[in-house]
Amino acid sequence: MKIKQNFTSVVHPQSNGLVEVTNRTIVKGIKRRLTQAGGSWADELQNVLWSYRTTIHTSTQETPFSLVYGMEAVIPIELTMLTERTSSMNELKEGENVKSIQTHLDLLDEKRANALIRQEAYKCMTERFYNKRVQGRACKVGEMVLRKTEASGQESGGKLGPNWEGP
Template sequence: MDIIGPFPPAIGQKKFVLVAVDHFTKWIEAEPLARITEEVIVKFLWKNLLCRFGILQKITTDNGTQFQGRKTRELCAKWNIKQVFTSIGNPKANGQTEVSNRIILQNIKTKLGQHKRGWLEELPGVLWAYRTTARTSSGETSFSLVYGVEALIPTEITEPTIRVLRYEEGHNKEGRCLDLDLIHEKRCAARIRLENYKKRMIKRYSSRVKERPLQIGDLVLQKVEVQRPVGKLEPKWEGPYRVRTVQREGTYEPETLEGA
């Protein structure tokens, strides 16, 4: 679970989006927010997740105070939900949500063009497209892994598919029951494909990418939101900066070229 923003203020002064992604199905839930408070986090967990999908096994977030507050901890303790916090300076531990954030932002940019304040109206369509697009890793859509059947998408209305042309209410009910009977097998097959995909990606990465640790004095660009969050539809990098110190592997302290 993560928060993206700020975006240009939309209706109701909403400029943030709270995002939660299921680790296996990759189903995504998102809620536009005007403010980031512990109360809205608790409300989102209860309304969008627990009341719709049941009790969660664990929640992975960053170390933001809104995720560590008393009310959030009490909700998790009440329902025996384990809270996992990513290490400071190690956002990769919350990698699935980070990937989903990038996809949402890229789709919003593509749809909006220059009308950046219209992001709120575009968000539901972006989420719908994400949920009904097959993931390369699992070979399935998030929608089918959650509900056991593929969603009827707008394209199938303008260009009818076989299942639309052959729709019969009686047969549809039988087919739906069969889909629900087979949902466990579908999820098991998707999990196997997912594990095999991870292994292939690790092997490909190891064979093609040679990590290059930065040294003191190297010139780098810095991601803007690390230090001071700005509009997420604006450039994400600034610099150049010079590496001042190496704190640990993968974590560096930068300075300006003037030494500040």
């Protein structure tokens, strides 16, 4: 039994929740940085965005940076301190480096396709986990049920208004 529940915001019908999840993650990161360092959130935003873009996401097993550019990011500290990765990059001649970058870019579509497959597998796994604990309930004609206020088209009363209407 598959249960699919869709809610669409009247204001932004194109959103599917991904933007909200990303923003929630970024806001959590900013709050953590502000409690540690104090100060303005705008000063910490670049660091939080960098950490978000270079962290491996569970659903794709890739970083957003690598899905855009085809290779992992070199963090600024690696430019000043030699690590194994940056020292091997320094040993490459310029022609070999360009060839290496071109190879990464050629394989980018395949990398994105693999990430999409992993993301779909992750969604299926999450759906199975959710559906294990869901108890189905059939509604009969004439039963009283709650209805989402957005679906009815009535004014909901703003942010503090009720989300549901019914008996």
